[in-house]
Amino acid sequence: MTRGRRVGLAAAIALALFVAYEVISSFVAFxxxxxxxxDLVALAPQVTGRIIAVHVADNQDVAEGDLLASIDPVPFQLALDQRRADLAEARAQIASDQHRIASARDALAAASSAADFASENEKRLTTLASAQDVSRVALDQASDTLRRANAARDAAQESVAATEATLSMHQASHAHANSALALAEWQLARTKLVAPTSGTVTSLSLRVGDTAQADVPLIGIVDARAxxxxxxxxxxxxxxxxxxxxxxxxxxxxxxxxxxxxxxxxxxxxxxxxxxxxxxxxxxxxxxxxxxxxxxxxxxxxxxxxETLYGCRRQGGRAAMSGAATRAISALRRELLEIDLAGPRGHHCSRVALAVTLAVIVALVLRVDAPWWAAISAFVSTQVTAPSSLRRGALRIVGTAIGAAAGLLLSPWLIEDQVALSLALFIASSIGVLGLQVSRHAMPGCSAPSRPTWCCSQRSTIRPRRCQSPATVLPR
Structure with a gap:
């Protein structure tokens, strides 16, 4: 295949991929x-007191209604007993007031009866006095008796009203004592902190002896239903x-x-x-x-x-990682034991390691944001001979500049679209592979496909193939 056909094929593949991406992205959003x-449920106590027990541990799964912690209930129990005594006193006072009201009403009835009798008697004596049948003194005595009876009736009415007012006041005290009792019962019940929802306890630092403040969060629960x-x-x-x-x-x-x-x-x-x-x-x-x-x-x-989607199967994961790590360490150990630093190949590896180390040190001294980029550049640029290393380094600099310029121009379209970014990277990689096939800078020391090159087999043995100079061949 000629060079022109290769370039045309790469351009056609890139255009087809771009069209396919535009068509797919119009139907699928990624x-x-x-x-x-x-949601994080911040559980705060509604009463203030000392923590006497913590019934859960950090990262523990809990169900709605599970007991989490307990506050000392003794002060609240004493307050509840006091409220019950106050309520009993209010009830006794109401009963006493009711008896007093009954007595006052009886007294009012007697006074009213006496006043009615005095009024009738005074009317009869007034009629007889007009006929000169009774003396004036008897009429005056009847009038005085009527006034005294009316006054006694008024006093009895005021006594009944006062007693009823006292009863109303004591009934209000009874209602207050009843409310205070309900509040004391509620506070005693709030000494048990229970889970308001199912979830997992997180970042638990509560300990026995801590003081729980009302409306200050103590326990966090990650809601399993949200x-x-x-x-x-x-x-x-x-x-x-x-x-x-x-x-x-x-x-x-x-x-x-x-x-x-x-x-x-x-x-x-x-x-x-x-x-x-x-x-x-x-x-x-x-x-x-x-x-x-x-x-x-x-x-x-x-x-x-x-069911296990949001829970981590940690034990199996750790076991698999442990086995993989063991196999990787064993393989690395075998590779290290097979390293042979003698000969040209070992010398070249030593030069590469030294170049990478120096590049990282220089990048750290200059406080470069990406020292790993300096390490990669040193690894790629270090070749068998100094001229080839310089050429590769120059090509590295030019390629980095071109890549940075292309990234700056294409980043507004690619930075947030992972599919488009992957497509662009694939196209760039394809261009790079094509460049390796047609460029005279593909391998150090060789300027064209007809020039001799060297390659490695799977067993890392070097097979010279029409090499121009034996210096480019690295025997094992």
């Missing part, structure tokens, strides 16, 4: 800016979203498995700046030096979440 979120997925999509994607539509989610806690989810909410607005009250969601941009499309939160809930 984002990896997503996270699983739940798990949801919040995914930030670009504004150009969400116009086709609808509540109830289906989405497929891959979780880091359960990789290589897609879970079906439903869209339960789409944010109608976001804050352009961070706000402390969080009345509007703030989606931080991925960079602060490029104008990007705004992203809006979309809430998803899994349709059929497995």
């Amino acid at each position: 984002t990896d800016d997503a996270y699983v979120q739940s 798990w949801r997925i919040v995914a930030n999509f670009k504004e150009s994607y969400i116009r086709g979203f609808a509540v109830g539509s289906t989405a497929w989610v891959s979780l880091d806690s359960d990789p290589w498995h897609l879970h079906r989810a439903k869209v339960t909410g789409i944010a109608r607005g976001i804050s352009r700046e961070p706000v402390p009250n969080r009345l509007l969601n703030y989606v931080a941009p991925t960079t602060d030096w490029i104008r990007l499309k705004r992203r809006f939160p979309v809430t998803l809930t899994l349709v059929d979440p497995p």
Whole structure:
């Protein structure tokens, strides 16, 4: 295949991939800016007292209603007993007032009867006095008796009213004592801290002997019923979203498995700046030096979440990691034992290791943001001979400059689109592989495909192939 056909084939592949991406992205929206979120229930006691028992441990799963901690109930029990005594006293006072009211009403009835009799007697004597049948003295005595009877009746009425007012006051005291008793019972019941919802206790630092303050959070519980997925999509994607539509989610806690989810909410607005009250969601941009499309939160809930989805199967995971680490250490040990530093190949490896070490040291001294980039550059640029190393280093510098310029120009379109970024990297890699096939700088010391080159077999033995100079061959 000629060079022109290779370039044309690469361009056709890149164009086809770009068209395929544009078609797929018009039907499928993808984002990896997503996270699983739940609610943190900050449990605060409603009474103040000393902690006498803690019944849970950190990271323990609890169910709704489980006992978490206990506050010393003795002061609240004493207060409850006092309120019960006050209520009993108020009841006794009400009973006494009721007896007094009954006596006052009897006295009022007697006084009223005496006043009525005196009034009738005074009327009869007045009639007889007008006929000169009784003396004036008898009439005056009857009038005086009537006045005394009326006064006694008025006094009896005032006594009944006063006794009824006292009863009303004591009934109010009874209601107050009853309310105080209910409050004391409620406070005593609140000495038991129970889980308001099912979840997992987190960041527990409560200990026996601590003083619990009312309305000050003591225990945090991650709500097991409020798990949801919040995914930030670009504004150009969400116009086709609808509540109830289906989405497929891959979780880091359960990789290589897609879970079906439903869209339960789409944010109608976001804050352009961070706000402390969080009345509007703030989606931080991925960079602060490029104008990007705004992203809006979309809430998803899994349709059929497995029971172990949000719980970590830690024991099995640790065992698998331990076995993998053991095998990796054994393999590394075998590789280290097979290293042979004698001969040209060992000398070249030593030069590469020294170059990488010096590059990292210089990068750290200069406080470069990415010292690993200096290590990679030193590893790639160090060749068998000094001229080839200089040529490779120059090509490295030129390639880095070109890559940085291309990244600066393409970053507004690629920085938030992982699929497009992967496509661009694939195209760049394809161009690089094609360049290795046609460039005269593909291998050090060889300027064209007709020039001699050297290569390695799977067993790391060097097979010279029409090499121009034996110095380019590294025997094992």
